[in-house]
Amino acid sequence: MKCSIEGCPGEYENRKITHTVRHKGKVVVIDHVPAEVCSVCGDVLLKPETVRRIEALLRTEACPTSTVPLYEYV
Ligand SMILES: [Zn+2]
Numbered sequence: 001m002k003c004s005i006e007g008c009p010g011e012y013e014n015r016k017i018t019h020t021v022r023h024k025g026k027v028v029v030i031d032h033v034p035a036e037v038c039s040v041c042g043d044v045l046l047k048p049e050t051v052r053r054i055e056a057l058l059r060t061e062a063c064p065t066s067t068v069p070l071y072e073y074v
Pocket residue numbers: 003004005008009010011038039040041042043
């Protein structure tokens with residue numbers, strides 16, 4: 001699929017990404033999220049069902065499989 005960013009000649013390709021969301025004031029990182037990523041500008045598209053699945057995952061408040069160090073850029 002053609003990139004939706006104006007003037008970008010890239011195409012979206014299926015990739016697994018590390019998705020970061022803010023949930024109840026906390027930063028949540030979800031690894032291996034299927035997404036479409038533009039090969040040129042890096043624009044990321046998530047399918048509606050993927051977004052729903054992430055929301056469901058956050059609602060269950062399942063224990064994370066690991067924790068990541070979080071740095072603030074100052
Ligand atoms: Zn693009």
